[in-house]
Amino acid sequence: MKTRQIPTHFAAFATPALFESPLLHRIRLAMQRGRNYPLDSLDFILADLERPATLIRHADFCTGDLSGRYLDFLAAGQHIDAADADRMHRLFERILANQQPNGTFVGEGHARQGVWDAAYKLFMGLLRYYLRTGNGKALVAAQRNADYIFANLKTIRDACKNRRLPGIYMWVVEPMALLYGITGDGRCLDVCRMIAEAIPKTIDGCHSHGLMTTLRGLQFAALYTGDTTWNELPERMRREIADRAVWPDGNIPEIFPASGRNEGCSIADWIMLNLYAGFITGRDEAYQNAENALHNALFLNQIVNGGFGHRNLAADRCGYGESSLTSEAWWCCLHNAGLAMVEFAAHAVTLREDELRVNLFVPGTYTLQHEGRTVSATIDTRYPETADAVITVTGAPAAMTTHIRIPGCIAYPVIDTTNLPGGGIRYRLHGRLGYRLETCDRGTLLRYGPLVLAPLRYSDSGADKASQVQDMLQGYIPEEIRERRPAIVAGEADADGFVHYPKEPRPVWNNFEEGAHSRLAYDNLSVNVPLAFADGTVKEQRFLPLCYSTTTLHCESVCLPVVFAAEVSKEAKQV
Numbered sequence: 327m328k329t330r331q332i333p334t335h336f337a338a339f340a341t342p343a344l345f346e347s348p349l350l351h352r353i354r355l356a357m358q359r360g361r362n363y364p365l366d367s368l369d370f371i372l373a374d375l376e377r378p379a380t381l382i383r384h385a386d387f388c389t390g391d392l393s394g395r396y397l398d399f400l401a402a403g404q405h406i407d408a409a410d411a412d413r414m415h416r417l418f419e420r421i422l423a424n425q426q427p428n429g430t431f432v433g434e435g436h437a438r439q440g441v442w443d444a445a446y447k448l449f450m451g452l453l454r455y456y457l458r459t460g461n462g463k464a465l466v467a468a469q470r471n472a473d474y475i476f477a478n479l480k481t482i483r484d485a486c487k488n489r490r491l492p493g494i495y496m497w498v499v500e501p502m503a504l505l506y507g508i509t510g511d512g513r514c515l516d517v518c519r520m521i522a523e524a525i526p527k528t529i530d531g532c533h534s535h536g537l538m539t540t541l542r543g544l545q546f547a548a549l550y551t552g553d554t555t556w557n558e559l560p561e562r563m564r565r566e567i568a569d570r571a572v573w574p575d576g577n578i579p580e581i582f583p584a585s586g587r588n589e590g591c592s593i594a595d596w597i598m599l600n601l602y603a604g605f606i607t608g609r610d611e612a613y614q615n616a617e618n619a620l621h622n623a624l625f626l627n628q629i630v631n632g633g634f635g636h637r638n639l640a641a642d643r644c645g646y647g648e649s650s651l652t653s654e655a656w657w658c659c660l661h662n663a664g665l666a667m668v669e670f671a672a673h674a675v676t677l678r679e680d681e682l683r684v685n686l687f688v689p690g691t692y693t694l695q696h697e698g699r700t701v702s703a704t705i706d707t708r709y710p711e712t713a714d715a716v717i718t719v720t721g722a723p724a725a726m727t728t729h730i731r732i733p734g735c736i737a738y739p740v741i742d743t744t745n746l747p748g749g750g751i752r753y754r755l756h757g758r759l760g761y762r763l764e765t766c767d768r769g770t771l772l773r774y775g776p777l778v779l780a781p782l783r784y785s786d787s788g789a790d791k792a793s794q795v796q797d798m799l800q801g802y803i804p805e806e807i808r809e810r811r812p813a814i815v816a817g818e819a820d821a822d823g824f825v826h827y828p829k830e831p832r833p834v835w836n837n838f839e840e841g842a843h844s845r846l847a848y849d850n851l852s853v854n855v856p857l858a859f860a861d862g863t864v865k866e867q868r869f870l871p872l873c874y875s876t877t878t879l880h881c882e883s884v885c886l887p888v889v890f891a892a893e894v895s896k897e898a899k900q901v
Contacts, residue, residue: 329405330457332507335552336606337683340675340692340703344406347689348873349667351845352625355632356664357407360396362631365656368417371396375424375431385657389432393421394447395661401454403668418455421448422467429470444474445498453504465508472505476513479520486524494536496521499543507550518547522559529566529582535662537563537582538595545602557606564599568615572596573643574766575626575778575872575888576619580636584643590627590634590659593619594666601673604685608678610731613685617733620670621710622778624663625846625873634659644768644811645780645887675703682722684730687715697723710775711848713739713757720750728753735759735775737822760824761853763816769889770814772869774851779869780888812857813891815864827853833868840870847874857890 329341344350364370369378372393373386385391400414424431430444449471456464475482475498499518506514522544526532541560548556571583578592579585597616604612627634635655640647654660675692676683682701687709693702701722707715713736719728728751732739736757744752759775772779817825829852832840842849852870859865872888 330460332457332504332550334507334549336549337608337676337678338694338696339672340677340694340701341405342671342674342688343691343693344671345689345691345706348625348846348848349620349671349688350406352628352632352876353403353664353667353671354407355628356399356634356660356667357403357410357632359632359656359660360399360664361410361413365396368413368420371417372420372424375421388446388657390421390446390448390451392657392661393417394449394451395658397421397451398447398454399661399664399668401451401458402665404458406668406671414455415459418452418461418464421451422463425467425470429472429474431471444471445495449498449501450504453501453508456508468501468505469509472502472511472514475502475517479513479516482517483520486520493533496525497536497539497543499540500546501543503543503546503550507546515547515551518543518556522556525559525563529563529571532582534567534571534578534580534582534592535589535595535658538567538592538599542595542599542602545599545606548606549602554606557603560599561603561607564603564612567596567599572615572619573623573888574764574771576615576621576623577639577888578619578623579639585639586641587636587638588623588627589636590624590655591662593623593627594634594659594663597624597666598669601669605673605676608683610685613673613731614734616670616673617686617776620667621776622872624666626875627659627663628876629654630876632660634663640887642768642811644889674705677701678729680723680726682719682726682728684717684728686731687733696726699723701726703728709733710735710759710777711851713737713755713759713775715753715755717753717755718746718750719753720746722751730755732757733776735762735773737824758822758824760820760822761817761827762824763814765892766889769811769891771889772814772855774871777848777851777871777873778888779851779853779855779871780886781867781869811887811889811891812859815856815858817855827855827869829853846876847871 370383373381373383374389374391375393397414397417400410404411426432431448449468452464452468455461456468499521502514502517505511525540529537541563544556544560548554571579576593576596577588578596580587580589580592597619600612600616603609627637633654633656635653638647670686671688674686674688676685677694677696682703684703684705687705687707689705689707691702691704693700699721702720704718705715709715717730730741730753736759739755739757742754746752761772761774764771764773817827819825829850840847840850840852848871852868854866855869856864856866
């Protein structure tokens with residue numbers, strides 16, 4: 327398969343070939359989930375289009391939602407893992423067989439909302455498949471789908487004028503902008519413009535997934551037209567989301583600005599919204615937001631089978647509430663979160679004018695074409711375990727410079743450069759990472775580098791566990807902590823502001839996840855942190871990076887605090 331390239335403004339992507347890393351393994355897990363029960367059956371996946379009389383599944387009323395999202399994710403990730411190539415082609419052919427004479431994919435007897443019959447995820451999936459394979463049938467199908475919308479512009483215009491748009495369907499902006507990039511059809515921008523004018527003036531009450539996908543479509547419009555005015559609304563609302571809705575760990579509520587649960591789709595959208603903000607504007611801050619949300623909120627959301635979904639949120643917005651185990655949403659979150667991880671890798675290395683930009687430390691080799699030559703950048707790193715990275719650039723013309731975004735969590739960063747025999751430059755980044763207490767508007771949290779740490783297992787239920795522990799190894803089940811939000815006792819701080827907590831003794835119940843054999847966890851980062859309670863007592867809890875919960879996910883209803891009360895000094899509280 328030869329990927330088709332669309333000319334973009336502002337910057338250009340490099341094509342990644344990823345090395346083994348937690349990110350690559352998580353992408354593979356998501357792809358594997360897409361072929362495991364019940365998604366192993368294309369009959370099951372396509373129930374939203376084929377409407378068999380004997381099969382009803384969850385979300386089958388969302389025409390093209392699962393089938394379209396799956397095609398989108400498969401096509402986007404083929405350059406990373408092509409194991410599902412044959413399945414992707416079979417899925418496309420069956421989708422195509424369901425296109426109706428009017429261009430939509432809604433058959434008779436399937437009640438929908440008029441013109442919005444064509445505003446589904448199939449539209450984007452068809453275009454992504456076309457870009458990945460060059461199959462002209464996919465482009466024709468997408469254009470026929472768009473023609474249905476063009477024929478109903480008056481209905482759309484009236485809905486925009488009267489603010490009667492069903493918010494989640496506004497995300498048709500994304501494929502419309504992409505179709506403009508492919509074909510140059512100005513009618514696509516007319517639809518984007520009408521919907522942009524109907525977007526609410528504030529995030530209040532908006533479905534976060536629907537809104538951010540729509541905003542990303544406007545970013546696409548900027549990307550393919552070169553007109554930065556398309557990006558003004560996404561940037562304004564991105565700042566509002568950051569100021570009012572985003573948690574310190576990058577978590578996003580399902581409804582803005584706050585709601586009772588999160589959604590994997592929304593966390594993924596927040597990552598992608600920031601990736602494209604960085605691509606268009608060049609701002610390092612946007613990549614920092616994406617990195618924070620990926621390592622903490624999205625990785626926490628993924629469960630052991632590779633899927634994504636929802637977690638209940640504590641009312642105080644300081645942690646994940648009772649029954650906080652992820653409820654899997656295989657019909658939407660799996661594919662949108664998988665897409666965000668693929669996009670994260672795609673944005674790691676970009677070319678902006680004559681500057682090669684290393685935006686994200688994702689191990690792999692990245693190649694792009696520039697002035698008839700192949701430019702390559704190889705990233706070798708164990709970040710965020712360490713602050714060290716080796717970046718080797720070859721094939722770059724003399725006029726091309728290299729910008730390496732250094733995460734703000736790295737202290738004393740130094741980059742040494744070496745000219746290589748035969749051309750090329752090797753950059754060696756040295757620095758220091760450590761634990762630090764970070765203050766936010768609701769309290770204090772603990773980080774190592776970009777990673778947020780929290781107690782793995784924590785409950786305020788106060789239940790008697792004596793009957794459960796009598797046959798267990800001592801320390802296998804941690805002591806219950808009844809108070810919801812104790813304070814973190816400040817550890818000894820060094821001259822760089824990093825605090826120090828002991829790693830020993832290690833608990834019995836998570837030694838494996840801390841070792842080098844774990845493919846998803848980072849090695850030897852867990853620490854014992856003293857917590858001060860209102861009655862004056864101090865107790866230790868084992869703090870681990872949030873991403874550990876993918877491999878150590880437990881089957882109990884527990885609280886998972888992330889933000890604690892303001893820290894107290896070691897002198898103020900004595901054990």
